[in-house]
Amino acid sequence: MNKQNELENMLKQGKQIVDRHQVPEEELDRRLRARLQATVERYDVQHVGKLNAVQKYKPISHRWKYIAVLVLLFITILVTTQHQALAYITRAFFSHEQLVSSTIEQLYKEGKGQDLDVTVMLFDGTVFTLNWIVADENQTIINYTLNHELGLSQAYIDGDLRLQGISGWFTNARFKHGTTITEDDGKTLRGTAYFAKVSPFAKKLVLHFDDSRAKDDSSRTQWVTNYNNSGEITFKYNSSQALETVLKKSIRHKFTLADGDIVVQKITATPTETVVIGKYHLSDKLFSIADLSGLKLYVNGVELEQYGSGKSSGLNGQTFKVRYTVLPKNVQEIKLVLEYFMTVQPIQATWKLDAYNETPTMYEYDNHKIYVYGVTQANENTKVIIKTKAGVLLENVTLNTDDGVTSLIKTVDQMEFVDENGEVWLQRSLVFSSKSKAIELQVRGLKFEQPYYESITILNK
């Protein structure tokens, strides 16, 4: 066979290597169904725009400390239960017919928001209008518009008008995230901003924003007088129009981990999102790596998309909040499943290194197998090729060379394998900046997703 044909045959053999990847069929089916369902439910969204980066919250100074919270509780007890505001705090309202899943805009179109129609003028003549608000126990959403007849400044289109938060009576709702879309003519920008929840006792709220352009812009030729330079817009708020919570349930379940526990306390499902809150009891180290991507919510057997989770450590202990999309229609069953949780196991490993060999050396720590294939040198870098089960990571890795110790820069060349048991393995190269001869790899910990597969039923009709 001549070399030309041999080259083509060699190229074609790449197909055999690529074909070894087999998609995990069940997982793909499950994920596609969930995503399709979420897409169907959101399909009414009229605007799709760029997502502004989560903006830094500039603390709104407030006078209320923890004592004020106690005062609020005291007042709450005294106030009659006729107060509309209490209705959505205390009532766990669940109605089969009312478990609707809608987009925020759809909610407004259904008459479930409040018109605000408050306008201020910015320094260059841009009109900033708060159009409407949708609020519930989980969050507050404001729809707004920026408009300039001569065309908006590119700075505003790029997000230079930063919304910071909403303040008011017992309200300190910081900005979480937002989306914007600019019309083709460049004159109007429509935005939807998401904030934490506002107090049901508030009757007047203040939106705080930062207009950095107002401080030193010289590009606009049209200037106006009497523009808003306070960075605040005050508007009336009617808490009786806040949306009712569709499901609020105390859970109080403890998932016991190998080192600590996770206590899930409550689920609150509103027309805008579903939130699960709780507490961790973990060491500082485990808390620092804790994330709840493995805490899954299944509604009628379909996984509900998780938007994200947050955690904090303070007077209340280690608390967490996990956010999921809205519940769909016709909920029959809700299950919460802890499928896995990140944990770290300290090890003191020193592995001798040789040149790359197809037959690796295997090291085992508590059922975690690590295969070390060896070292390759490329330009200024040394690569150490290893393989572990997917989800297992090495912590605190350093390379001992004949010239000293060097730290891991990055991980590259990842390749996935599925073994005959269906287990997924990940081979990759650890890259160190070193031209010297590599002697040993030192590893001080293993980080991995500890599977739990513990499931609790929150609701079963």
Added chain:
Amino acid sequence: MSIEQLVKSAQLGDKEALLTLIMNEKNRYYRLAYSYLGNGEDAMDALEDMIAVIYEKIGQLKKYDAFYTWSKSILVNICKSMLRKQSKHVLISEWEDVWHDLLKKQATTSFSYEQRMELNEDIKQLSEEQRETIVLKYWHDYDNSTIAKILNIPLGTVKSRLNTALKNLRKIMGKE
């Protein structure tokens, strides 16, 4: 059901029809995304994004039998977008790994060690677009016309990229 029937049903909102269309070529989609992204988890994410886009846009598809080429074009764009967001400058993350496997195995070729090392250097000289075209043609078995549609480039450009790439790789032929 034929592809035409499935696409028509999907256009009417039949989710099962859409899922059937995609699952019928699940490995083709997965391997395509994998070649770009270099790992299974990202490939799965890309497939999820793909179904969302297909659902929204399938009403625009006029030629039913173009569904697979059209959907793969969407998938490739999603993969490239993910790579950009990850600030990755390589189009094909799996490229080096597959070549590493091909070159190190003595049995796959009668090229000497030196020739394999030279081929390794020649491979590095290929542009990202040339690599992408080689991958789609030889590793994913698409013909030139399909590659042109997936990448949304002229057929002539596909042929030109392939010719240049193979010419570069064949340089070692003269050094036997």
